[in-house]
Amino acid sequence: MLDILTNADAWVALLTLTFLEIILGIDNIVFISIAASKLPAHQQKTATNWGLILAMVQRIILLLGVSYLVALKEPFYTIDNSWLSIGISWQSLILFFGGIFLLYKSTSEIHDKVDIPQKEENELKNKKITSLKKALVQILIIDFIFSIDSILTAIGMTNGIGEKPQDALVLMIIAVVISILIMMIFANGIRKFINKHPSMQLLALSFLILIGFMLITEAAHLSHAVIFDQEIGAIPKGYLYFAIAFSLLVEFLNMRLKKKMELVETTED
Structure with missing residues (x-):
């Protein structure tokens, strides 16, 4: 079952998918933290950890x-x-x-983050939670909503990888487990990093637009769709991986440049 891990393309897909799962899970971490903060101090860590574990199982x-x-x-x-x-x-x-949903979800999320920040967070903050059980139920409901785009992203990234039907499923499960474990260990650090560099989350949402478009073309290709005597072809996943890697490289260069400029300005002052 783990023979797929000997494939170089599978490793690229796994690393890319794990990264996207973590970035796309930032909102989930924020909402879980808000829900847990409504509990007594001694229950907050328990609620956060169990919330993420139940999210992984779900x-x-x-x-x-x-x-x-x-x-x-x-x-x-x-x-x-x-x-x-x-x-x-x-x-x-x-x-x-799934592709249509990702296109809608990503564009609406980008719009909300740019024009209407923290609207849903403020709504959740106003809801009181009186017990650990209620907090976990609320966390599961929140995670179910966030799981949809996460799962569709996983399918888009791994569909067609491997010779056996279960190969893609193995990669998706491994990516989900790794991303949840990383979020459990570094939840606060990840949240602070994204708050400091919000462009990373916007970049991940932009990737969803690419993945959504790829899912639509993949659906047409697998259906052997022919429109006006033109057969719809599949988009090679290598193009997607290259676009993501190149975008991340540019973003990290921008982050270094911004940090350098801030250091220069501080020195001049």
Whole structure:
């Protein structure tokens, strides 16, 4: 089952996906912290850790369910006319609507973060929590909402990797477990880093636009869609990995430049 880890492409996908899972999980960490802060001090750490553990279990269960639907490749309905030919399967439907959701989610999140900051955080802060059980229930509900784009991102990054159907699922589960463990250990540090460099989160949301578009084209390709005698091809994942790596390199260079300029300004003052 772990033979997939001998594949270099699988390692690239795993590292990239783990990074995106952590960045996309920042909002989840913030909301969990807010929910836990409503509890007595001695229960806050317990609520945070158990909240993340339950979030990991919930995501793995959702991954198993969605991966089962994606595995249903046989078309159950076919359209064939003069300008469109396509075989619709559960796999293509999940990928298509998942891509549409990621496009909507990423653009709306970017809009909210740029124009309407902390609206949802303020709403959650006003909700009182009286027990650990209620806090964990609220955390699970919050995580379920955040899990959707996380799972669709995982499917988009790993679909088609490996020779066996379960190879992609193994990569997704490993990435989820690693990202949750890292968030448990470095939750406060990660949150402070993103607060100091909010452009990293905007960059991750921008990646979701690329992944959403790739899911849509992948759905059309797997459905053997032909529009006006033109067959829709799949986008090689190597292009996506290169775009993400190049964008991150530019962002880290910008961060170093900004830090250097701040140091120069401090010295001059």
